Structures are given as structure tokens and as C-alpha cells.
Amino acid sequence: MKKVLSVILAMAMVSGFTACGGSENTEGGLENAFNGTITVISREDGSGTRGAFVELTGVEKKNEAGEKEDFTTVEAVIASKTDAVLTNVAGDEMAIGYISMGSMNDTVKAVKIDSVEATTENIKNGSYSIARPFNVATKENPSEVTADFISFMVSAQGQQIAGGSYITVDDAAAEYTAAGLSGKITISGSSSVSPLVEKMAEAYKELNPDVEIELNTTDSTGGMNDAANGVSDIGMASRELKDSEKQQLSGTTIAMDGIAVIVNKANPTENLTVEQIKTIYTGEVTEWEELA
Amino acid sequence: MNAKIKQAMATYKRSPFSFIMRLMLILSITFTVGMLAFILIYILAKGIPYLSPGLFSFNYTSENVSMMPSIITTLMMVGLSLIISLPFGIFTAVYLVEYAVKGSKVVEIIRLTTETLSGIPSIVYGLFGNIFFVTALGWKYSFLAGVMTISIMILPLIMRTTEEALIAVPDDWRQASFGLGAGNLRTVFKVVLPSAVPGILSGVILAIGRTVGETAALIYTLGTMAKIPNSLFSSGRTLALHMWVLSGEGLHINQAYATAVVLIVMVVGINALSGLVANKLQKR
Amino acid sequence: MNNQTKEKLARNIFFAFALSSILAVVLISVFIFAGGMPALKEIGVAEFVFGTKWKPTAATPYYGVASMIVGSLLITVGAVIIGVPVGIFSAVFLSSFCPGRLHRVINPAVNLLAGIPSVIYGFFGIIIIVPFVRNVFGGNGNSILAASILLGIMILPTIVSVSQSAIRAVPAAYYEGAVALGATKEQAVFKVVLPAAKSGVLAGVILGIGRSIGETMAVQMVAGNQPRITFDMTKGIRTMTTNIVLEMAEAADLHRSALIATGALLFLFILIINSMFFVLKRRMNSER
Numbered sequence: 001m002k003k004v005l006s007v008i009l010a011m012a013m014v015s016g017f018t019a020c021g022g023s024e025n026t027e028g029g030l031e032n033a034f035n036g037t038i039t040v041i042s043r044e045d046g047s048g049t050r051g052a053f054v055e056l057t058g059v060e061k062k063n064e065a066g067e068k069e070d071f072t073t074v075e076a077v078i079a080s081k082t083d084a085v086l087t088n089v090a091g092d093e094m095a096i097g098y099i100s101m102g103s104m105n106d107t108v109k110a111v112k113i114d115s116v117e118a119t120t121e122n123i124k125n126g127s128y129s130i131a132r133p134f135n136v137a138t139k140e141n142p143s144e145v146t147a148d149f150i151s152f153m154v155s156a157q158g159q160q161i162a163g164g165s166y167i168t169v170d171d172a173a174a175e176y177t178a179a180g181l182s183g184k185i186t187i188s189g190s191s192s193v194s195p196l197v198e199k200m201a202e203a204y205k206e207l208n209p210d211v212e213i214e215l216n217t218t219d220s221t222g223g224m225n226d227a228a229n230g231v232s233d234i235g236m237a238s239r240e241l242k243d244s245e246k247q248q249l250s251g252t253t254i255a256m257d258g259i260a261v262i263v264n265k266a267n268p269t270e271n272l273t274v275e276q277i278k279t280i281y282t283g284e285v286t287e288w289e290e291l292a
Numbered sequence: 293m294n295a296k297i298k299q300a301m302a303t304y305k306r307s308p309f310s311f312i313m314r315l316m317l318i319l320s321i322t323f324t325v326g327m328l329a330f331i332l333i334y335i336l337a338k339g340i341p342y343l344s345p346g347l348f349s350f351n352y353t354s355e356n357v358s359m360m361p362s363i364i365t366t367l368m369m370v371g372l373s374l375i376i377s378l379p380f381g382i383f384t385a386v387y388l389v390e391y392a393v394k395g396s397k398v399v400e401i402i403r404l405t406t407e408t409l410s411g412i413p414s415i416v417y418g419l420f421g422n423i424f425f426v427t428a429l430g431w432k433y434s435f436l437a438g439v440m441t442i443s444i445m446i447l448p449l450i451m452r453t454t455e456e457a458l459i460a461v462p463d464d465w466r467q468a469s470f471g472l473g474a475g476n477l478r479t480v481f482k483v484v485l486p487s488a489v490p491g492i493l494s495g496v497i498l499a500i501g502r503t504v505g506e507t508a509a510l511i512y513t514l515g516t517m518a519k520i521p522n523s524l525f526s527s528g529r530t531l532a533l534h535m536w537v538l539s540g541e542g543l544h545i546n547q548a549y550a551t552a553v554v555l556i557v558m559v560v561g562i563n564a565l566s567g568l569v570a571n572k573l574q575k576r
Numbered sequence: 577m578n579n580q581t582k583e584k585l586a587r588n589i590f591f592a593f594a595l596s597s598i599l600a601v602v603l604i605s606v607f608i609f610a611g612g613m614p615a616l617k618e619i620g621v622a623e624f625v626f627g628t629k630w631k632p633t634a635a636t637p638y639y640g641v642a643s644m645i646v647g648s649l650l651i652t653v654g655a656v657i658i659g660v661p662v663g664i665f666s667a668v669f670l671s672s673f674c675p676g677r678l679h680r681v682i683n684p685a686v687n688l689l690a691g692i693p694s695v696i697y698g699f700f701g702i703i704i705i706v707p708f709v710r711n712v713f714g715g716n717g718n719s720i721l722a723a724s725i726l727l728g729i730m731i732l733p734t735i736v737s738v739s740q741s742a743i744r745a746v747p748a749a750y751y752e753g754a755v756a757l758g759a760t761k762e763q764a765v766f767k768v769v770l771p772a773a774k775s776g777v778l779a780g781v782i783l784g785i786g787r788s789i790g791e792t793m794a795v796q797m798v799a800g801n802q803p804r805i806t807f808d809m810t811k812g813i814r815t816m817t818t819n820i821v822l823e824m825a826e827a828a829d830l831h832r833s834a835l836i837a838t839g840a841l842l843f844l845f846i847l848i849i850n851s852m853f854f855v856l857k858r859r860m861n862s863e864r
Contacts, residue, residue, distance in 0.1 A: 039716035044801075045633050046826025067635030077718045077812055078801035080822050083542040084702060091707050092716050103542045186527075188433070188515075191540050198354045198518075216433055216515040216527055217537055221826030231432055303760055310762035317673055320665030324736065325682055327729050328689045331700050383593035391587055392594075402594055404854065405601040411783075411850040412604070412843070413790020415817045419839040420604045422824065423611050444600045451597065475579055477586045505693030508792040508817075512824055532693045536793070539699070552696050559691040567684050 034268050034288045038280055041088050041097035042076040048190045048220025048238030049082075052132030053098050053259050055239070057274050059281045073283030081191070085262075093264045094288065096280060098130075100192045100238065101258040102165040110260040112271040120167050123258045129274060130259045134166065134193045135237045137227050137249040145183035145211055146233045152176045152204050153197070153254040161199050162255035169253050182210030189223015189236030196255060197236055224249060332556065339553035342546040352518045357547050359554060361520045362534035368435070368521075369514075369530055370503050373442040374496060380443075381450030382485070382492065389458040390480055410448035414508040417445045421513035433515030436524040441513045442506065446499035453498065457491020458484060490573045497566040504558055507532045531555055605843070612837030615639065615830055624837060630803035630814075632823065632831040639834040641841065643805045647720070647813035648789050648845070651799065654724025654809070655731055655788040660781055662728070663735030664770075667777075670736065671743040672751075672765045690733035698797035701726040706798055715810030718800035724809075726798055727791060731784035738783055742776020742860070743769060775860040782853045789845060792817040816842040 043050040054060040054070050063069045079085045085097040090107040097108075101118055104110060110118050113130055122128035136153065138146060152158050155176030159168045187197060194217045201213040218226070220237035227235030228248045241251045261277060263269055269291070272280075279285040304311035352358045384402065392399045421441030431437045461484050469479040515527030516537050529537065532555060539548040616624055619639045627640015670683060705725050710717030746769050754764035770777070800812015801822060814822075816838050827835050 037716075039718075044822045046823060063635065065636065069631075069634045069636075074802055074804045075811075076802065077716060078814070078822065080796060080801075081540040081542075083539045083545065084797060086542045087702050088706070088716075088718065091703075092710060094716065099542070105542065186432075195354060195541055195543060202353055212522075214517050214519075214527055216517055217540065218516075218825035221828075225826065225828045307760050307763060309766075310760040313762040313766055314673075316661075316665050317669040320662045321669040321674075321682065323662055324666045324689070324732055325685055327732075328685050330704075331692065331696070334700065334704070335696060380593050380596045383590050384596060387587075387590035387594035391590055398594075402597055405597040407854055408601050408847065408850055409597055411786050411846055411853070413786075413792065413817065413846060415790065415792040415820055416604070416608065416839055416843055416846070419820060419824070419836060420607055423607045423836065424603065428607070444604075447597060447600065475583050477583055501691050505691065505695075507693070507695050508821060511821070532695050536695050548699075552699065555693055555696065559693070560688065563684060563688050563691050566687075 034292075036094045036288050037286055038288055039088070039092050039095040040073055040076040040280060040283070041079055041085050041095055042072050042281070043085070043098075044078050044080050044219070045070070046219050046221040048132070049098065049100060049192055049259060051220060052239040053130065054281070056130045056132065056259070057281065058278045071282045073281060075283060075286075076281070089262050089264055091264075093266045096261065096263050098259050098261050101260045102192070102195065104260050104262075107265075108262040109265050109267065110262050111269055113261060113277070114273050115271055118258045118260050120258075123167050123256060128258055130261065131167075131256055132239050132259060133169075133253040134162075134190075134196060134255040134257055135239070135241060135251040135253050136187075136193075136197070137224060137235045137237065137241060137245070137251040138233060139227065139230070139249060142233060143183065143185075145181045145208075146185050148179060148181055148208075149185055149201075149204055149211070149213070150234070150252055150254075152207075153200050154252060157203060158200055158254065161203060162196060164199070166196060167256040167258070169255060176207075178207040180210075181208060184212040184214065185234065186214045186216070186232040187234040187236060188216040188218055188226045188232040189234075190220040190238040191217045192238035192257065193220075193236035193254075200254075335549065335552045335556055339546075339549035339551075342550040343553060344550075347547060347550055357518075357538055357544050359531060359534055359547075359551050361518060362529050362531045362551075363554070364520050365435075365528040366504060366530040366532075368528075369439060369442060370500050372435075372439045373446060373503060374499065376439065376443040377446050377450055377499065378496070381447055381495070382454050384451050385454035385458055386480055386485070388455055390476065390484065406448045406451050409444070410452070412445075414445070414506060417441050418509040418512050421509065426513055431525060433513065433517075433527040434525045435514065435521040435528050438510050438514030438528070438530075439524075441509050442503050445506070445509060446502055449499045449502065450492070450495045453495025454488065454492045457488035457495075460491065461487050490569055494566055494569045494573065497562055497569060501559060501562045501566075504530070504555070504562065505532055506530070507536055511536075531558070608836060608840045608843055612833060612840040615833035615837040618830060619834065624834070625841070628805055630819070632827070632834060637831070639830075641816065641819070641838055643803050644814050644816045644819050644838065645841070646805050647799070648815040648817070648842075650720050650807070650809075650813065651723045651727060651795065651815060652785055652788045654720060655727035656781065656785060658724055658728030659731045659784060659788075660735060663732050663780070663784070664739055664777060666732065667736045667739035667743060667780075668765060668770065671740045672769065673761075686733050686736050689729075690737070694730070694791060694794040697726060697730055698794040701794055701798040709810065713810050715808075716800075716812075718798060718812045719810045720799070720806075720813055721809040723795050723799040723815075726794055727788040730791060730794065731788050734784045734787055735780045738780030739773070739777045742773040742780065745776065746772045775856055779853055779856045779860065782849060782856065786846060786849045786853070789815075789849070790817060790842070792821050796821055816845075 059072055060068055060070045082099050082103045085099050089095045089097045116122050116128045118128055123131040156173045157176050159170055159173050162168050198215055220239055223235035224237055224245045226232040276291055346356045347358055348360050349358045350360050352361050421437055425431050425437035425440050465483050466479055469483045510533055516529045517527035521528035535548050535551040538544045626642050628642045629638035629640045631638040705722045706717035709719055709722045750768050750772055751764050754768040795815055796818040801814045801818050802812045803814045819838050820835050824835055
């Protein structure tokens with residue numbers, strides 16, 4: 001029994017290696033000779049990156065009843081963190097994923113969308129279509145210190161921080177001056193927004209040493225729920241607020257962020273149209289050669 | 293030596309079954325130990341180059357993702373949850389061994405519930421902590437909610453090891469203590485418990501190990517704030533959570549590996565300690 | 577206060593503390609089951625347990641966890657197939673074939689394997705095991721198989737340590753008798769000693785099953801987490817545990833309740849596994 005198993009295993013290994021070799025051979029050939037089943041990698045339900053991505057690419061569309069529905073294919077690998085998306089795409093030649101542009105690194109390759117490269121410039125002038133706002137939201141009448149921190153985030157100093165890895169929303173914002181407040185602010189929500197708010201909170205605390213800021217990282221929908229239920233003072237979302245959320249919360253956009261669509265470095269694909277991305281993520285297209 | 297091998301070969305010729313089994317034994321143990329070595333070497337190789345002194349500075353900033361606050365939070369978490377869990381665990385064991393009527397209904401139920409508690413997965417503890425401490429009691433994501441969740445989680449560990457240690461105390465000692473006129477209570481505190489200390493200690497070490505490595509039970513109770521919590525009601529993050537969050541956005545992968553190295557060192561330390569205690573136990 | 581009242585008081589205090597574990601189990605059961613109740617009521621128990629569609633955020637939401645039940649079971653069975661033989665053989669080696677000096681090195685190593693945090697296992701899984709499965713067995717690597725391999729490794733120490741103590745508890749006369757009758761060492765151990773320890777070994781296996789069905793953080797990094805039924809080992813699937821940890825942050829109202837109900841279901845599975853363990857342990861004790 002054991003022997004049989006080990007033989008099978010050995011055979012599987014050998015065939016696995018030869019299969020690898022095979023695909024490498026075809027790669028060097030004709031253009032668009034990139035074959036194989038696409039590994040679709042998505043984020044979890046409730047992730048702001050996913051929310052924005054499906055909305056902007058049309059993966060979220062109206063169903064027969066006329067209600068908006070997320071049609072991401074059920075075969076998509078669900079990665080709960082940006083890191084897992086990066087690791088999967090970096091290691092799997094057939095993979096495609098999407099991440100915040102602020103998390104982009106050189107282990108993967110970002111494709112152009114409708115021939116437009118994902119750059120700050122192109123997002124600002126609106127030609128790169130998959131970009132979303134970073135929002136912070138509070139209930140009506142937030143505490144004085146909460147309101148003060150939000151005003152800092154959209155001030156000149158705050159926007160300068162946003163300009164580091166993300167895109168500013170207001171280049172002519174007024175200078176912020178500390179009012180000498182004290183108190184505690186609790187913030188929770190999107191893991192995409194959290195690195196930016198963390199930096200802003202550090203700068204804010206330098207100006208307002210008596211204010212204490214507590215930052216918890218969950219995800220966009222979680223952040224909105226927390227803010228609506230009073231679990232935290234400020235919720236963070238890496239997407240537009242939904243209509244249902246707008247009834248309870250008022251949002252402020254503190255930065256813009258592009259969503260980079262990423263593929264493996266061995267993948268020759270340089271450009272994808274929004275329509276192609278939609279068909280990949282809804283599962284209509286499952287093979288790379290179908291995109292040729 | 294050569295003769296020995298020859299003899300072994302002769303045996304195996306006679307019984308191929310024995311040969312196959314011997315082979316499987318060696319393969320299995322090699323796999324088990326090899327896996328451990330592989331994981332350890334892999335993590336150490338990936339993490340050690342990034343262990344910079346900055347990672348141990350007292351202040352966490354988004355530029356320098358120091359793990360010091362998380363280390364301190366972990367220690368606080370271990371300490372406080374032990375303070376809560378120890379009296380419950382030890383006194384329960386004392387009741388079971390020294391007072392309860394053997395085989396009574398209550399004893400059965402307590403055993404059954406302890407057994408149940410030790411089988412509950414971390415995520416269910418986390419879920420419960422989130423429903424009960426965070427939401428129903430309104431503690432929000434807080435150190436206290438995390439501590440309470442962990443305390444319940446480690447309770448069965450301490451209870452069981454203490455019980456075993458108490459049972460191992462020879463009955464003569466109790467008789468002698470009674471004979472000298474000591475009451476039940478005095479006997480428990482002056483005779484039985486002191487001699488059960490190493491056993492209890494091994495439970496404590498197990499509990500520390502579990503707490504240090506825990507993530508699923510803490511994500512939705514303790515939260516993930518990167519600073520040392522300054523009150524029972526503020527959030528925080530332990531070292532394992534720190535590693536989880538650091539890797540999250542793909543911005544600090546190397547630092548996450550460095551954190552993993554520290555975690556591994558802690559776990560190895562805890563294991564070594566528990567080995568020492570176990571040795572001491574055996575010698576007596 | 578005289579001595580007698582003091583003793584009585586102490587007894588009552590100890591008794592009160594002893595009720596803590598009962599209280600904890602009652603609290604956990606009540607809150608988990610009560611929290612899942614609204615979802616079960618609204619969705620319907622059959623629809624929830626046997627429904628194959630999980631779309632909690634859709635305009636017309638579906639809350640069926642059948643795929644996650646299948647996922648938890650498939651991954652656990654896989655882990656058992658991989659982990660149990662290796663675990664038992666390792667235990668036999670350590671208890672019967674291992675020279676004392678080597679034992680002092682290997683045994684702590686196996687214990688150390690139990691101490692490694694699941695987050696670290698998860699990292700190891702996504703970086704080593706997922707690509708291994710992708711290259712050797714095909715598919716994208718995030719799969720039932722990858723999760724099974726990872727869990728197979730994670731349950732090793734549990735199986736090894738419980739089986740080892742069960743084997744050691746078998747009276748030496750069994751082994752000596754078999755050898756005296758002309759059995760080889762392997763024959764004596766595998767045909768006489770191991771069968772005598774089978775309750776204990778089985779208890780270890782059940783503990784391992786419990787651990788693998790409850791594991792969360794490591795599994796979610798390698799399992800792909802797709803909420804649909806598949807029996808293809810190279811494809812991914814979602815488990816009950818990962819469903820909770822993936823969506824708990826964002827869930828509200830009915831969705832939250834449905835996740836708690838998933839937890840309740842998991843709890844139920846664990847209770848069944850636990851009681852099996854309890855029964856076995858009793859049988860073991862009465863065998864002695």
C-alpha cells in the first residue's frame with residue numbers, strides 16, 4: 001500500500017516537473033502563446049478594495065430583479081489580505097489579482113487598463129479608471145477632537161502625507177493649526193486605509209500631544225458598522241460609502257488610491273480592457289488564451 | 293558491528309514485513325523531525341537578516357514597525373490571564389481531588405465541562421469573546437476582553453495539570469498532616485499544594501505557550517492597535533497578532549519574518565523551560 | 577471563627593471555584609447558540625445546513641453552509657490520511673525503537689512542533705506547500721490538498737505524544753512474550769504491542785481530528801476559501817472556521833448571526849468529537 005502510494009507520488013512529481021518544462025517551452029514562442037487556466041484571486045466579501053474593484057469594473061451588476069449584485073466567480077481564490085494576493089500572484093504564473101497601488105512591489109507586474117498605465121498622474125486626470133476614494137466616516141456631530149483630527153487629514157499637512165504613497169484630494173488645502181485639544185479617538189476599518197491614517201495620526205499627535213488615538217485594522221464594511229454602532233469614533237473605508245451607510249454616517253474623502261491589477265512577471269500580458277477584466281472575474285473567461 | 297548488520301539482514305530476509313515496518317518507522321520520524329527543522333530553518337533564514345535594533349525600540353511608528361510594544365503586550369496578556377486563570381484552575385483541582393466525593397455527579401460534570409473546554413477551537417473562543425465581552429458587555433476591542441477570552445481558554449490546561457499533580461501527592465503525607473492535628477485546609481495549603489508546584493508549573497508553561505501563539509481568539513477581542521494598551525479598556529496586539537497584521541498589506545513582509553523569529557525563540561524558550569520542569573518532576 | 581466553620585467555608589469556596597468551568601461552558605453555549613438563533617429562524621435550519629450557496633452580501637442573500645461542512649470534513653480527512661500514519665509510526669519509533677539519547681533530542685523536537693504558532697504554519701504553507709501542490713499536482717495550489725498537508729503536519733505532535741504514552745502504558749510482558757515466541761522486534765511491536773494500545777492511539781487520532789477541524793489561521797492562508805462544493809483535491813474550498821474569520825469583521829445583522837450560527841455548527845461538531853474522545857478515554861481507563 002505504502003509502496004504503491006510512493007510510486008504514485010513519484011510519478012506525479014515527475015509529471016509535474018515535465019508539465020512545468022512544457023509550459024516554459026511554449027512561452028518563448030509566438031505572442032499570445034500564453035496558455036493555461038487563469039487563477040482568479042479576489043479579496044473577501046466586505047473588503048473595500050473588492051467593493052471598489054467590482055463596482056468600477058462592472059463585476060457588480062444588476063441581477064434579474066434589478067438589484068446590484070457582486071458576480072465574482074465562485075471559483076476565485078479568496079485571499080483575506082493584500083499580502084496573500086501578492087504571494088499568490090508572485091508564485092503562480094497563471095494568476096491575476098488586484099491590490100491597492102500603495103502596496104505595489106516588484107514581485108508582480110501591474111497591467112495597463114484600457115492602455116492606460118496606473119500612475120498618480122493618470123488617476124488624477126481620470127484616465128485610469130480603477131481608482132477609489134479613501135473615506136473616513138463619523139456619525140452626525142462627532143466629538144470636538146474627532147472633528148479636529150478629520151480637519152487635519154484634509155489640511156495641507158494631512159494631504160502632504162497622503163501624497164506620499166497615495167493621491168491627494170485637495171492640493172490647495174488650508175494649513176492646520178493645533179487647537180490644543182485633548183481626548184481619545186478610536187478608529188477602525190479598512191486595512192488599505194489604515195497605513196495612511198496611521199501616518200496621519202502620528203503627525204497629528206506631534207501637534208496635539210494630549211490626544212490619544214487608537215487604531216484597529218479590520219475591513220471597510222467592518223469599519224462602517226463600528227462607526228455606526230459607536231464601537232469606534234471614526235470608521236475607515238477604501239471605497240465610496242454605500243447608500244445605507246450614508247443614512248447613518250457622513251463621510252470625508254482623505255485621499256484617492258488606484259487599484260492595480262496584477263499578474264505574474266512571467267505573464268506576457270501588458271494590457272487588459274475593463275471588459276476583459278470583468279469577464280475574467282465573472283468567470284466567463286477562464287483561460288489565458290481566450291484573451292488573445 | 294558488521295556481524296550485527298549481517299544478523300539484522302538475515303532477520304529481514306526471513307521477515308520482509310519487519311523490513312518494511314523498520315523502513316516506515318525511519319521514514320516517518322525523519323519526516324516529522326525534518327519538517328520541524330525545515331520550518332525552523334526557513335523562518336530563521338528569512339527573518340534573522342531583518343532583525344534590526346530598531347525593531348526593539350519602545351515606540352512603534354509606521355516607519356519603524358517596532359515589535360517591542362507587542363512583546364510587552366504579550367507579557368502583560370500572559371501575566372494577567374494567568375492571574376485570573378490560576379486561582380480558578382488550582383481551586384477547582386483542589387476541590388476535585390481533596391474535597392469532592394469520588395465519582396459523584398458534580399465531579400463528573402466538572403470533568404466533562406473541562407474536557408469540553410479544552411477541545412473548543414480558538415476561533416470559537418474568539419467568536420464567544422466577541423459576542424459576550426466585546427458586544428454584550430460593551431467592552432469593545434480591549435485588553436480586558438482579550439484577557440478574559442484567553443483566561444477561559446487556558447483554564448482547562450491549568451486545571452488538568454494541577455489535578456494530575458495533586459493526585460500524584462502520596463496519601464501518606466496527607467495522613468501524616470492529619471495525624472499531627474492539621475485540618476483539611478491547612479493540609480491543602482501547607483502540604484499538598486507546595487509539593488504539587490512543579491506539576492502546576494508545567495501547566496502554567498503550557499498555558500503561556502498557548503497564549504503566545506494565539507491569534508484566532510484575539511483578532512476580534514483584543515483588536516490590533518499597535519501600542520501598549522494604557523488601560524484595561526484600550527486595544528492592543530500581541531506578538532503573533534503583530535506578525536499577522538504586519539504582513540497584511542504586503543508593506544512589511546521582512547519585518548513580519550523578523551517577528552516570526554522572535555516568536556520562535558519565545559516558543560523554544562518556553563519549551564525548554566517545560567522540559568526542565570518535566571525532568572525535575574521525573575527525578576522526584 | 578472556629579475551625580469547623582473555617583473548613584466549611586473553605587470547602588464552599590473551593591466548590592464555587594470548581595463551578596467555573598461549568599459556568600464557562602454554559603456561557604459559551606448559550607451565547608453562541610443564542611447568537612445563531614435569529615439566522616437559523618430566518619433562514620431555516622435545513623436551508624442553512626444543506627444550502628450550497630453562500631452569498632451573504634447579495635441583494636437577495638443566500639446563507640448555505642453545506643460547502644463549508646464538506647470543506648471542513650474533506651480537509652480533515654485529508655489531514656488524517658497524511659498525519660495519522662506518519663504520527664503513529666513516529667510514536668512507535670520513539671517509544672520502542674529509539675535509543676535513549678536520541679529520544680532526548682527527538683521528543684522535545686516533536687513537542688516544539690506543537691508549540692509553533694498557527695500563523696507561522698500559515699506562512700510556511702502559503703510559501704512552501706501551495707507552490708509544491710501547484711507544481712506537483714496541478715491547479716493553482718490553494719487547495720484542499722495543501723490544507724490537508726499543512727494540517728497533517730500540524731496534528732503530528734498531538735498524535736505522536738498521545739500514542740506514545742498509550743504504547744508505553746502497555747505492559748512490557750506483552751512485548752517480551754512475543755519476542756520469546758520468536759517474533760522479530762517489529763512483529764512484536766506492530767502485532768502485539770500496538771493492538772494493545774489501540775484505544776489510546778485512537779484517542780490521539782480523535783484529538784488530532786478535533787485540532788484540524790478547529791484550525792483557522794493556517795487553513796485560511798492555503799485553502800483558497802471558495803464557498804462552493806468540490807471533491808477535487810487540487811481545488812480550494814472554504815471551511816467553517818475560515819468562513820468566520822474571513823467575514824466576522826464586516827458582518828452585521830443577519831450576516832453576523834449566520835456567522836455565529838456557523839460557529840454553533842462547528843461547536844456541535846467539536847462536541848461530538850469530544851464525546852467520542854471522552855468515551856474512548858473511559859474505555860482506556862477501564863482496560864487498565
